[in-house]
Amino acid sequence: MIGKPVIELRNISKWYGNVRALDDVSITVRDGEVTCFLGDNGAGKSTLIKITSGLHPHDSGSLRIDGKDVHLSSPRQALDLGIATVYQDLALVALMPVWRNFFLGSELLRGVRPLRRLDVQRMRRVAHEELGKIGIDLPNIDAAVGKLSGGEMQVVAIARAIYFGARVLILDEPTAALGIKQSGIVLKYIAAAREKGLAVIFISHNPHHAYLVGDHFVVLHLGRSALDVDRSQITLEQLIGHMAGGAEIEALAHELGHVTG
Amino acid sequence: MNRVGRRSALRIFLTRPEVGSLVGALVVIVFFSVMAPTIRNPDSMSTVLYQSSTLGMMAVGVALLMIGGEFDLSAGVAVITSALTASMIAYQLNVNVWVGVGIALALSLGIGAFNGWMLVRTGLPSFLVTLGTFLMLQGINLAITRLVTGNVATNDISNMAGFSSAKALFSSTLDVGGVGMSVSILWWLALVMAGTWILLRTSAGNWILAVGGNAASARAAGVPVKATKIGLFMGVGLCAWIAGMHQLFEYDTVQSGGGVGLELEYIVAAVVGGCLLTGGYGSIIGAAIGALIFGVVSQGVVYAGWNPDWFKFFLGAMLLLATLVNMAVRSQVDRK
Amino acid sequence: MKCAIVRAPGRLVALVLGTVLLLSACSSTGGARSAETAGRSFPRLRIAMITHQAPGDTFWDIVRHGAEAAAANDNVDLIYSNDQYVSGQAVLIQNAIDQRVDGIAVTLPVPDALGGEVRAAERAGIPVVAFNAGFDAWKRLGIPMYIGQDETLAGRAAGERLSREGARHVLCVIQAQGQVQLDARCKGLQEGLTSGRSERLYVNGADMPSVRATITAKLQEDPSIDYVLALGAPIAMTAIVAVKAAHSKAKIVTFDTNGQVVRAIEDGSIEWAIDQQPYLQGYEVIDALWLLITNGNVLGAGRTILTGPSFVDARNVRAVAKYAARGTR
Numbered sequence: 001m002i003g004k005p006v007i008e009l010r011n012i013s014k015w016y017g018n019v020r021a022l023d024d025v026s027i028t029v030r031d032g033e034v035t036c037f038l039g040d041n042g043a044g045k046s047t048l049i050k051i052t053s054g055l056h057p058h059d060s061g062s063l064r065i066d067g068k069d070v071h072l073s074s075p076r077q078a079l080d081l082g083i084a085t086v087y088q089d090l091a092l093v094a095l096m097p098v099w100r101n102f103f104l105g106s107e108l109l110r111g112v113r114p115l116r117r118l119d120v121q122r123m124r125r126v127a128h129e130e131l132g133k134i135g136i137d138l139p140n141i142d143a144a145v146g147k148l149s150g151g152e153m154q155v156v157a158i159a160r161a162i163y164f165g166a167r168v169l170i171l172d173e174p175t176a177a178l179g180i181k182q183s184g185i186v187l188k189y190i191a192a193a194r195e196k197g198l199a200v201i202f203i204s205h206n207p208h209h210a211y212l213v214g215d216h217f218v219v220l221h222l223g224r225s226a227l228d229v230d231r232s233q234i235t236l237e238q239l240i241g242h243m244a245g246g247a248e249i250e251a252l253a254h255e256l257g258h259v260t261g
Numbered sequence: 262m263n264r265v266g267r268r269s270a271l272r273i274f275l276t277r278p279e280v281g282s283l284v285g286a287l288v289v290i291v292f293f294s295v296m297a298p299t300i301r302n303p304d305s306m307s308t309v310l311y312q313s314s315t316l317g318m319m320a321v322g323v324a325l326l327m328i329g330g331e332f333d334l335s336a337g338v339a340v341i342t343s344a345l346t347a348s349m350i351a352y353q354l355n356v357n358v359w360v361g362v363g364i365a366l367a368l369s370l371g372i373g374a375f376n377g378w379m380l381v382r383t384g385l386p387s388f389l390v391t392l393g394t395f396l397m398l399q400g401i402n403l404a405i406t407r408l409v410t411g412n413v414a415t416n417d418i419s420n421m422a423g424f425s426s427a428k429a430l431f432s433s434t435l436d437v438g439g440v441g442m443s444v445s446i447l448w449w450l451a452l453v454m455a456g457t458w459i460l461l462r463t464s465a466g467n468w469i470l471a472v473g474g475n476a477a478s479a480r481a482a483g484v485p486v487k488a489t490k491i492g493l494f495m496g497v498g499l500c501a502w503i504a505g506m507h508q509l510f511e512y513d514t515v516q517s518g519g520g521v522g523l524e525l526e527y528i529v530a531a532v533v534g535g536c537l538l539t540g541g542y543g544s545i546i547g548a549a550i551g552a553l554i555f556g557v558v559s560q561g562v563v564y565a566g567w568n569p570d571w572f573k574f575f576l577g578a579m580l581l582l583a584t585l586v587n588m589a590v591r592s593q594v595d596r597k
Numbered sequence: 598m599k600c601a602i603v604r605a606p607g608r609l610v611a612l613v614l615g616t617v618l619l620l621s622a623c624s625s626t627g628g629a630r631s632a633e634t635a636g637r638s639f640p641r642l643r644i645a646m647i648t649h650q651a652p653g654d655t656f657w658d659i660v661r662h663g664a665e666a667a668a669a670n671d672n673v674d675l676i677y678s679n680d681q682y683v684s685g686q687a688v689l690i691q692n693a694i695d696q697r698v699d700g701i702a703v704t705l706p707v708p709d710a711l712g713g714e715v716r717a718a719e720r721a722g723i724p725v726v727a728f729n730a731g732f733d734a735w736k737r738l739g740i741p742m743y744i745g746q747d748e749t750l751a752g753r754a755a756g757e758r759l760s761r762e763g764a765r766h767v768l769c770v771i772q773a774q775g776q777v778q779l780d781a782r783c784k785g786l787q788e789g790l791t792s793g794r795s796e797r798l799y800v801n802g803a804d805m806p807s808v809r810a811t812i813t814a815k816l817q818e819d820p821s822i823d824y825v826l827a828l829g830a831p832i833a834m835t836a837i838v839a840v841k842a843a844h845s846k847a848k849i850v851t852f853d854t855n856g857q858v859v860r861a862i863e864d865g866s867i868e869w870a871i872d873q874q875p876y877l878q879g880y881e882v883i884d885a886l887w888l889l890i891t892n893g894n895v896l897g898a899g900r901t902i903l904t905g906p907s908f909v910d911a912r913n914v915r916a917v918a919k920y921a922a923r924g925t926r
Contacts, residue, residue: 055481076483091481093474095541096467104471105483107464117462142273299818304844308813315806403652412658412924414831417857434842441842445806511838512805514857516831518652519803559807563798563814 004031005067006168006199007052007083012061014047021047023223024061029168029216034190034200036210038243039220045203048220049170052201053085054078079105084166086157088173094146098138099127101145102160130159134189151182158189162198169193170201175209187213207243211236219243278535279547281588285533286550286557288582293561300557300564303440310442313556314449315504316526317549321452322500323524324531324548325460326493330473330540331387333376333497335394337523342398343369343505344515345406348415351423358423366502372398373498377491399521406517419513431503432511445507449549452500456545469493474541530555642700643674644886645693646879649706649730651681651776655830656853656875660729662925663879664702671887681776683707690714693723700724700886705731705738706777712738724889728882729873730778732901741895742885744902745878748778751852752785754906755871756795759786759824759850762868765793767824768847770812772802772832779828782852786826795826805835812839816847827851830858830870837866854909859921862914869910872917876925877904 007029014022022044029035037045050056051063054072062069065081072078078085085091092101103123110119128141134155138148145153154174161169171190175183190213193200204210210217217234219227219242227234227242234242274280293300300309319336326333333339343365351361372394379390403413410416418424431448434441460466468489471479480486509515532538533554534547562575646664650657661677668675676698680686683706691714693701701718705711708731715738718725727735732747759767767790769783787795798815800808816822816839825840825847827833833851840847851858854870861867881904888894896902909917909926920926 053481074483075481076485079483085481087478087481089475089478091478093471093478093541095474095537096470100467100470104467104479107467109464117458118464118467120462297818302817305814305817308810308817308842311813312807312810315804411662413652413655414855508805511809512831512835514831514834516655516802516805518654519805521652521803522801523804556810560810560814563811564818566818 003033005029006031006065007201008062008064008067009048009052010062010064012048012051012058012063014051014056014059016047020223022051022058025220025223025225026061027218027225027228029199029201031167031199032194032197033215034194034202034213035216035218036214037201037203037218037220038205038207038210038239039226040205040243042222043220044223045205045220046172047223049085049172049201049203052078052168053083053170076105079164082165082167083170084161084164084168085170086154086161086172086174088176092145092153092157095144097142098131098145098148098156099124099141102127102130102156102163106164126163130163131156134159135185149182151178151185154178154182154186155189158186158193162193162196166198168199168201170203172203173205174202175204175206183209205243207236207240211239278542278544279550280535282534282547282550282554285582286554289554289557289561293557293565297561297564297566300561303438305560305564307440307442309553309556309560310446311556312560313552314443314445315507316523316530316555317449317552318445318452318504318507319497319500319523319527320530320534320548320552321449321456321545322497323527324534324536324543324545325456325469326497327528327531327536327538328460328473328540328543329469329490329493330476331380331490331493332391332528333494334388334391334524335372335376335398336391336497336501336527337520337525338395338398338402339369339372339498339501339520340504340508340523341402341515341517341520342372343502344509345402345415345517347506348418348509348515349406349409351421352416352418353409358418358421358427360423362423362427362506365505366499369498369502369505370495371498372501373495374491376497377487377494380494381487381490395524402517402520413517415515415517417513424510427506428510431506431509443511445511448503448507449552452503453545453549460545465489465492470541472540526555639672639891641672641674642887642890643676643696643698644668644700644702644883645676645678645689645696645698646702646883647686647689647693648677648679648704649681649683649686649777650679651773655855659853659855659875659925660879663876663881664883665879666876667880667883667887671884673883673887675883683710687711687714690718694718694721697721698723700726700890702726702728702882702886704729705734708734708738715740724886726882726886726889728878730781736899741889742897742902744881744885744897745904746873746901746906747785748781749785749788751871751873751906752782752787753789754785755782755826755850755852756786756789756791758869758871758908759826760790760792763792764790764824766819766821767793767795767826768812768815768822769795769797769826770808770828770832770836771797771799772808772829774799782828793823796822800832802829802832805831808832808835809839809842812836813843816840816843816845820845822847825849829853830855833858833867833870834861837861854917854921854926856922856924859909859914859918859926862909862911863918865911869908871905872907872909872926873905874907874926 005028009025009027012022012025039045051058054075054077057071108119108123109116111117124141131138136152136155174186190200190202215231217229217239218225299305323333323336346368347361347365350364351358376391376394380387433444435444460469468484471484472486472489476486530551531548533551534544536543648657664675678689680689694717701723703725705727715725719739725740726742727740728744735743769786771779771783783797800811825836827836830853833849834857836849849867851867851870854872858867858870885896917926
């Protein structure tokens with residue numbers, strides 16, 4: 001259903017030792033929407049996804065999924081709830097072939113109890129098909145995934161998440177290391193996922209990319225939520241200005257103008 | 262629009278991790294067939310296979326563990342611990358030998374579980390954790406044997422109940438066309454098949470490859486990393502039990518100082534067989550070929566009548582060569 | 598201090614334990630016990646025995662049993678230590694000097710390297726008696742007694758007997774490289790063997806299957822080998838298996854006996870074993886030291902006190918069998 005809240009963070013805080021990474025953050029993520037988390041390095045974006053993906057537990061506040069309070073203790077738990085995260089390092093194992101990576105943790109099996117084995121044929125076929133659907137035609141599905149280009153690896157990870165029935169797709173800086181054309185592929189795919197009814201959380205520190213696909217924008221600054229608005233309430237220029245360094249960039253421009261002038 | 266998969270069969274074959282070791286094996290076999298003609302006799306081949314099998318049994322467990330990204334330096338002495346346990350339990354408690362065998366199995370699996378648990382608990386490199394276990398087991402082997410038997414070796418249990426049936430299972434000699442083959446060779450082959458199956462055809466194998474290749478990614482994908490690692494160490498324990506039982510029933514008594522230094526031979530067999538030291542890639546069949554290379558070289562030196570002082574040098578040189586060939590073949594094929 | 602947290606029963610237990618420990622500590626030193634020997638009571642002596650035993654060498658087990666028997670009889674506190682490397686052995690001798698023991702029984706695998714420590718012990722007033730190794734050097738180091746025999750002598754005796762038996766090609770199996778006593782045995786064999794030639798085969802004693810495979814391979818490679826000389830009882834037992842696997846007609850002889858070897862001599866799988874009587878060596882060196890310390894007696898009149906070699910073969914094996922079974926022969 002479009003617009004229904006699927007993840008609700010209420011007053012979430014997280015400490016790493018003495019450092020407060022998140023301070024009283026409240027955000028709602030809805031189905032069929034792309035929610036963008038923006039902010040400078042160290043703002044708390046990574047911590048936020050680690051909590052929603054089950055890697056680290058939150059220290060205080062409540063995390064609600066489909067209206068129910070949960071305390072995630074493992075990535076497996078998050079995956080079972082339909083939350084699929086695509087990390088910056090992609091959760092892909094470079095040495096393994098594409099099809100093994102595609103089905104990692106969710107291998108297809110055949111046969112009876114004592115001799116349950118991998119259904120290699122089916123896995124290779126499905127992996128090839130799914131990648132074909134998003135326009136990646138690999139000459140060799142057995143090639144190590146480390147041999148793909150950066151953009152291709154991103155999309156393999158996203159395709160995997162969607163195939164396994166993710167309802168929430170969390171993408172951690174997917175375009176950070178990509179060129180324009182590759183970024184375009186990823187952004188198109190994010191839009192397609194939204195059309196399918198998924199909730200997408202798109203983390204970035206590139207406001208241009210975010211504004212191309214985002215429906216809702218959250219800017220984090222030093223662990224706190226500095227801005228939380230719908231697309232209809234903000235323009236790209238305002239968004240850029242709000243991100244960390246808006247005022248600082250102006251001052252910097254002044255200074256530099258002084259020096260070179 | 263199907264551009265997938267129709268690479269030449271040769272290309273596919275050449276990218277397999279075992280290829281380098283296969284080439285290496287052919288090189289040493291041809292070399293020693295020429296330098297030491299005696300090796301070509303069926304009896305000699307039986308001796309070479311016997312040597313390879315006792316090393317190869319352990320190489321299966323150690324290779325699986327290495328593919329999973331870890332080392333076990335206690336593997337050599339663990340074999341002796343298992344054999345000592347079975348022997349001393351049976352003798353001192355005066356029970357059927359099979360009771361000792363069963364308790365030794367439980368202990369070997371327990372030692373493996375301990376290694377794995379220490380690893381996941383402390384987060385230290387497995388090199389360090391198992392170095393500690395190695396030293397402890399070495400000391401325990403010597404000290405407990407002395408405490409219990411007063412000597413450095415266990416008592417002879419060959420006249421105890423259950424001995425002959427256990428010996429039949431773990432160390433009999435089969436007549437294959439007039440040549441005597443030790444049953445350890447069958448155990449070795451069975452372990453290789455089981456190991457290959459697990460690695461390539463089960464989800465556990467997928468997990469092992471992932472955990473060794475990138476444990477963080479594996480965890481993020483929902484793979485039970487800790488359980489996989491503990492399981493791998495217990496696998497080494499199982500192999501140590503099989504190897505220990507063979508040794509006990511073949512030689513009746515166990516020298517408590519044995520096993521030291523062999524852990525490195527197992528690692529070498531695995532590396533020669535194509536297992537990356539950093540994990541995530543390798544082959545159990547490759548490790549078996551590695552063990553075979555070891556057997557051919559170590560016995561070939563004797564068959565060639567070379568000065569035994571040179572043995573270690575030749576062994577090292579051969580193994581280095583086999584590893585280089587392995588890497589050369591891989592890099593050739595990986596170039597696109 | 599956390600004393601306040603310890604509840605009363607805990608403190609009581611600690612007190613009781615402490616008292617018990619204190620009492621037991623008191624009772625173990627200071628000459629409390631005395632031996633009943635000829636109606637006179639003698640103080641309890643502390644004697645250090647320092648050998649070049651390598652881990653797992655069964656020969657030294659028997660030496661140690663003998664030493665422990667003498668220690669029990671003479672009311673001696675035996676401190677046994679060993680290091681296969683001579684530098685380590687030297688440190689152990691120094692440790693014994695630092696501990697101010699009453700006497701030191703030591704083997705001299707490399708006499709010149711240990712000479713310094715021996716003289717240091719003598720300067721500290723600690724009598725030293727040598728045994729088992731150092732046959733031709735003990736006198737010039739100023740040591741009053743030497744018990745046992747040299748490995749080279751034993752090797753020569755083996756060679757001489759094999760010559761009498763007409764051996765043509767003897768394989769000397771060395772189970773650990775770099776060990777002086779094993780090398781000395783093979784060297785002695787070479788010197789004593791006049792009817793044929795001898796050859797060394799190195800095997801890895803830490804890996805019994807490899808020992809078997811290597812001996813088998815050697816026998817398969819060279820059918821002219823008619824005798825296999827093992828340098829330790831366990832290796833001899835494995836040699837039996839290897840000879841059978843190689844379908845070889847070679848006979849097996851060995852150094853040192855144990856229960857299994859004795860049984861093998863009885864059933865003919867092993868021809869004979871050369872027995873240096875390690876139990877006797879261990880016993881005598883402690884006993885001789887005791888006499889030297891308590892009564893200034895010197896045994897041997899400046900000559901080696903031999904304990905062997907003696908041969909255990911089919912003719913006399915039965916007499917030895919029951920002692921071998923209990924681990925003292």
